[in-house]
Amino acid sequence: MIYDVTVGGRSARVEIVADRDGGYRVSIGGGGGRTVRAGALGAAEWWIEEDGVRRTVAVHVEGETLSAQIGGHGVAGSVVDPRSRAVTAIGGRTEGAVITPMPGSVARVLATAGQAVTRGQILVVVEAMKMENEFRSPIDGVVAKVMVEAGRPVDANALLVVVEPA
Numbered sequence: 590m591i592y593d594v595t596v597g598g599r600s601a602r603v604e605i606v607a608d609r610d611g612g613y614r615v616s617i618g619g620g621g622g623r624t625v626r627a628g629a630l631g632a633a634e635w636w637i638e639e640d641g642v643r644r645t646v647a648v649h650v651e652g653e654t655l656s657a658q659i660g661g662h663g664v665a666g667s668v669v670d671p672r673s674r675a676v677t678a679i680g681g682r683t684e685g686a687v688i689t690p691m692p693g694s695v696a697r698v699l700a701t702a703g704q705a706v707t708r709g710q711i712l713v714v715v716e717a718m719k720m721e722n723e724f725r726s727p728i729d730g731v732v733a734k735v736m737v738e739a740g741r742p743v744d745a746n747a748l749l750v751v752v753e754p755a
Contacts, residue, residue: 591603591604591605591670591744591745591746592604592605592668592669592670593668593669594655594666594667594668594669595666595667595668596655596664596665596666597664597666601617601618601622602618602744603615603616603617603618603668604616605627608626611628612626612627612628613626613627613628614626614627615627615637623639625637625638625639626638626639630645633647633648633649634646634647634648635647635648644659644660646658646659650668653667653668653669654667654668655667655668670746684727684728684754685726685727685728685730685733685751685752685753685754686727686748686750686751686752687712687713687724687725687726687727687748687749687750687751687752688746688747688748688749689713689715689717689722689724689743689745689746689747689749690745690746691715691717691718691722691745692717692742692743692744692745692747693715693716693717693718693722693742693743694715694716694717694740694741694742694743695713695714695715695716695737695738695739695740695741695742695743695749696714696715696716696721696739697713697714697739698712698713698735698737698738698739699711699712699713699714700712700713700726700732700735700750701732701735702732702733702734702735703731703732704731704732705730705731705755706726706729706730706731706732706752707726707729708725708726708727708728708729709725709726710725710726711723711724711725712724712725712726712732712749712750712752713737713749713750715743715749724749724750726750726752727752728752728754728755729754729755730752730753730754730755731752731753731755732750732751732752732753733751733752733753734750734751735749735750736748736749736750736751737749737750
């Protein structure tokens with residue numbers, strides 16, 4: 590799971606990945622950031638461990654509003670799932686959204702706005718980890734928006750193309 594988190598005017602991308610032992614690895618700020626271990630204690634209570642030090646954190650998220658208690662100090666901020674932001678950008682419709690689950694670089698864009706496409710037709714090719722990944726139209730329709738350009742990087746969960754039903 591990937592989230593964009595803002596606290597105290599500072600923003601960071603946060604990625605949460607389940608461990609084999611039932612805990613989580615939480616990467617904050619990407620490759621140049623830091624990683625902590627975490628685990629659930631209750632519905633809104635977690636432990637986090639960094640450099641061998643374990644602390645308890647209470648976290649509450651309602652909509653995009655985040656509030657937390659860490660070491661007796663309250664913090665407030667916002668948390669956004671980039672996938673929901675992409676869906677909002679296309680008016681809440683998901684049937685024609687083409688979204689990449691991984692970060693990479695756009696190798697080729699084979700679709701243009703206004704173009705008629707068929708289900709399964711390749712629209713965008715994204716290179717990730719030295720492999721080319723083809724993203725196809727999920728429906729028959731017309732390309733409404735192309736959100737990317739060849740040669741440009743894309744984040745995980747980025748909206749690539751929007752196809753309107755025919």
